[in-house]
Amino acid sequence: MAKSRLEIAERGGGRISRGGAIVLAIVLAVVGLPLLKGLLGSFERTGGGEVAVVRNGGFFDDNKIRQVVDPASSRTWTGWWSKVHRYPAQQRFYTITAKAGDSDQRNVDVVTVPSSDGVNMGIEGVLYFTLNLDHDALRRFDDKFGTRKFRGPDGKSYFAWEGDEGWSAFLHQVVRPVIDNDLRTQINSFRCAELVSSCALVQNTGTSAKRPNAGLPQAQSNNANIAKVQNAINTSLATDLESTLGGKFLTNLHFNLVRVTLPARVQEAVDRAQAAFAQVSEAQAKVASAQAEAQANKARQDGYNKCPTCARIEELKALPQGITVYAPGNPNGSLYGR
Known part of the structure; x- marks a missing residue:
């Protein structure tokens, strides 16, 4: 009888030991793994073309910005469970073009604005810029634009730091309207023929009625006017973007006006006029x-x-x-x- 009780006690003690092991394993899984993951994920480094804004993310931390990691950094301690927002550090560009494969909108993208004489003109160009890498500027930029999502050309919403899709969504929703407005303002100060020489072929200036033998319209060089538009846009964009974004977050701005096109029907009329003038010539x-x-x-x-x-x-x-x-x-x- 005594032996049976001893065996029962030993077996009971064994059951308690296995139960303790299970509890210990659960504790290690719940506590140890997150700690290990937090430790291993608490070191970050940046590539040569990116800069990182680090925000606190620990269980008992706030969500304020902890630090800024400069481009091409070595492995840096960023704190337990911190969140890293990566932004482009090199020169970037925003392309507006009729070539769907080259456009930032991922489709045919042309800004249509009227000239001073009422002709709708298609504008294609490229905006070159660089994100301001000053630490104070980056902190303010992340507070304003790194904590909300933006709708991209594909209809989905992204944070600005979520790779190329996020950055494109930010440009699409915040920067693009400023570009469109500046283009509209500057193009509206020129007549169609001052930007596209062939526009003179189809515009009714009354010359033919007054002087039937006046001859063919003379093409004029518009390179100087194109340069004026570019210079005006570069000046106005820097001011308007700083005002719209609430800070000088984009620097080294330069807009290159690549092409000015006419509406399809107007271009067809130009082609017919050129053919007719060729026959006259x-x-x-x-x-x-x-x-x-x-x-x-x-x-x-x-x-x-x-x-x-x-x-x-x-x-x-x-x-x-x-x-x-x-x-x-x-x-x-x-x-x-x-």
Whole structure:
């Protein structure tokens, strides 16, 4: 009987030991693994083209910014369970183009704005810029734009620090409206023909009605006007973006105006006008050639009238080779060969 009780006690003690092991394993899993993960994830480093803003994220921490990690850093302690917001540190660009594969919108993207004389013009260009890497500026930028999501061209919402998709969403929703407004303001101060020379071919200036023989419209160089638009946009963008974003967060701004296009119907009219003017030019060239030939003939005839001998000499030069007898007065024939 005593032995049975001892065996029961030993077996009971074994059950308690296994239960303790299970509890210990659960404690290690619940507490140890998060600690290990937090420890291993508490070191970060940045690549050469990115900068990181680190926010507190511990169980008992607040969510304020802890530090800024500069580009191409070595492995840096960022604190337990901190959150890292990575932003581009190199020069970036925002492309507006009719080529769907090259556009930041991932489709055909052209800004359509009216000229001062009411012609809708398609504007394509590229905005080059760099994120301000000053630590104070980065902290304020992350407070304003790193704590909310932005809707991208694909309709989904992202944080600005969520890779290329997030950065594109930020540019699409915040920066793009400023670009559109500046383009509209600057383009509206020029006439269509001042930016696209061929626009003069289809605009009714009243010249033809007043002077039917005024000739073809003269194309004008618009390079200087394109440069004026670019310079004005560069100046206004820097001011407007700083005002809109609430700080000088984007620096080294430069807008390159790549192309100015006309609406499809207007371009078709330009093409027809150019074809018509080409035909006119060809006809004028034929008229000019005929006039020149007539003048040349008259000049030769005047010369022959003054010098009959010269005329006879020219006649002899024009005779075929091999002629031995030339009888200009013979009605039956004037040429005899060998």
